[in-house]
Amino acid sequence: MQTFVFPVLILGGLGLFFGLLLALGSKIFHVDKDPRLEQIVEALPGANCGGCGFSGCSACANAILRGDAPVSACPVGGAKSADAIAAVLGVEAGNTVRMVAHVNCRGGINAKRKYEYEGLEDCLAASRVAGGPLECPYGCLGLGSCTKACPYDAIHVVNGVAVVDAEKCRACGKCVAACPRHIISVVRETEDVFVSCSSHQKGGDLRKICNIGCIGCMLCQRNCPVGAITVSDNLASIDYEKCIHCGKCAEVCPRKLIVKASDSVIE
Amino acid sequence: MHGLTYYFSLSLSAILIENFIFVKFLGCCPFFGVSKNTETAMGMGVAVTFVMTVASAVTTLVNTYLLGETYAYMQTVVFILIIAALVQFIEMFLMKSMPALYESLGIYLPLITTNCAVLGVANLNVSNGLDFISAIIYGFSAGIGFTLAIVLFASVRERLEYADYPKCFKGFPIALVAASLLSIAFMGFQGLSIF
Numbered sequence: 389m390q391t392f393v394f395p396v397l398i399l400g401g402l403g404l405f406f407g408l409l410l411a412l413g414s415k416i417f418h419v420d421k422d423p424r425l426e427q428i429v430e431a432l433p434g435a436n437c438g439g440c441g442f443s444g445c446s447a448c449a450n451a452i453l454r455g456d457a458p459v460s461a462c463p464v465g466g467a468k469s470a471d472a473i474a475a476v477l478g479v480e481a482g483n484t485v486r487m488v489a490h491v492n493c494r495g496g497i498n499a500k501r502k503y504e505y506e507g508l509e510d511c512l513a514a515s516r517v518a519g520g521p522l523e524c525p526y527g528c529l530g531l532g533s534c535t536k537a538c539p540y541d542a543i544h545v546v547n548g549v550a551v552v553d554a555e556k557c558r559a560c561g562k563c564v565a566a567c568p569r570h571i572i573s574v575v576r577e578t579e580d581v582f583v584s585c586s587s588h589q590k591g592g593d594l595r596k597i598c599n600i601g602c603i604g605c606m607l608c609q610r611n612c613p614v615g616a617i618t619v620s621d622n623l624a625s626i627d628y629e630k631c632i633h634c635g636k637c638a639e640v641c642p643r644k645l646i647v648k649a650s651d652s653v654i655e
Numbered sequence: 656m657h658g659l660t661y662y663f664s665l666s667l668s669a670i671l672i673e674n675f676i677f678v679k680f681l682g683c684c685p686f687f688g689v690s691k692n693t694e695t696a697m698g699m700g701v702a703v704t705f706v707m708t709v710a711s712a713v714t715t716l717v718n719t720y721l722l723g724e725t726y727a728y729m730q731t732v733v734f735i736l737i738i739a740a741l742v743q744f745i746e747m748f749l750m751k752s753m754p755a756l757y758e759s760l761g762i763y764l765p766l767i768t769t770n771c772a773v774l775g776v777a778n779l780n781v782s783n784g785l786d787f788i789s790a791i792i793y794g795f796s797a798g799i800g801f802t803l804a805i806v807l808f809a810s811v812r813e814r815l816e817y818a819d820y821p822k823c824f825k826g827f828p829i830a831l832v833a834a835s836l837l838s839i840a841f842m843g844f845q846g847l848s849i850f
Contacts, residue, residue, distance in 0.1 A: 394725075394726065395726055395729055398721055398722070398726060398729065398733070399729065399732065399733065399736075402717070402721075402733060402736060402737070403736060406736065406737070406740035406744075407740075409740065409744060410740060410743055410744060410747075413743075413744050413747045413748065414747060416751075417747040417748055417750060417751035417752070418751070419750050419751055508817060508819065510817065513817070
């Protein structure tokens with residue numbers, strides 16, 4: 389009798405006790421959760437990549453719900469998730485533009501090298517050795533730290549320079565953070581043209597070390613019909629507020645540096 | 656009751672000499688899973704310490720007053736029940752009263768239910784015949800030992816990212832090698848045996 393009944397009673401009793409305790413606990417410690425939170429989480433991609441700057445999709449959803457982040461906070465989900473979240477919250481999504489990363493260097497095999505680097509396959513490590521293997525202190529080192537950082541397999545080293553695959557890119561910004569040269573930026577894809585050089589060296593100096601860098605010749609600045617391009621400190625930069633996407637600058641650039649995001653690949 | 660020396664040697668043995676991960680090889684899953692960076696490792700360590708302490712107290716009470724010698728064979732099943740229920744309860748409690756701590760522990764708290772180190776500490780309390788206070792101290796120290804191990808290991812793994820080792824060792828293999836070396840280092844504390 390004792391060998392059967394008591395163990396059953398003990399285990400059953402404990403189970404009942406803890407069951408009741410948990411039931412009681414869920415009543416006492418009940419926290420009102422906003423039902424919209426779950427809907428926002430569902431509208432997000434769920435990759436937990438951290439591209440938004442929060443520690444995951446649910447943290448991002450929390451911030452959106454609190455109003456700390458805009459509905460378009462997720463660069464990965466883009467317009468689709470922004471619209472879905474806006475529908476949940478009952479607000480206007482506004483214009484969300486698809487973003488892509490862009491490497492502002494086309495050096496690679498066109499850039500002269502100081503020495504042959506044979507160390508760790510890591511750009512930061514390479515840049516610490518006498519300022520990096522490139523003569524150009526601004527250029528892409530091509531060791532693929534960005535490739536390793538990319539969760540979407542969208543950035544690769546082609547001919548010694550990192551190139552973004554605009555179709556795969558979700559603009560999470562991991563590569564921007566990984567690049568020790570700070571030459572990757574996240575830009576609006578629709579804005580067509582980018583200056584693919586980061587060098588502030590004088591034209592003459594630059595010609596000696598790179599076949600393709602910006603020499604600050606001012607042709608783009610002079611030919612831009614709306615004055616959107618300024619060359620300062622030997623490097624052209626485009627003011628996207630003024631740019632009308634005419635493509636004149638891309639035509640006149642003697643170095644063929646000003647490119648569209650879609651054809652930023654070295655042939 | 657015991658003297659202060661006893662409690663000191665008890666906690667020292669749980670933290671260093673009989674470290675749960677490096678000597679007893681308990682709780683290896685979170686040890687490898689959550690040791691990629693020191694911050695999350697710290698979070699996991701704190702969560703485990705917390706649960707171990709509370710679980711030690713409750714399981715010792717239940718074991719002494721409910722199970723005793725007669726129903727000792729039910730220890731495992733009862734302890735699992737207690738730990739699972741406790742973690743659930745603590746989670747609810749934290750969500751309500753300490754949302755900041757709840758946020759920082761995040762996913763690790765529910766994960767601990769299946770951490771064998773917690774069940775291990777409950778079983779060891781019984782097999783070592785520890786009383787209520789000793790059990791709480793032992794549980795807390797075991798958690799500190801776990802935290803120490805996982806944080807140490809996480810900092811080693813952070814450095815491993817930049818180490819130069821054969822490609823075939825990349826990822827898990829090198830982590831296992833590093834863990835075994837750390838474990839050998841902890842074997843050095845064996846000479847300290849007090850308890």
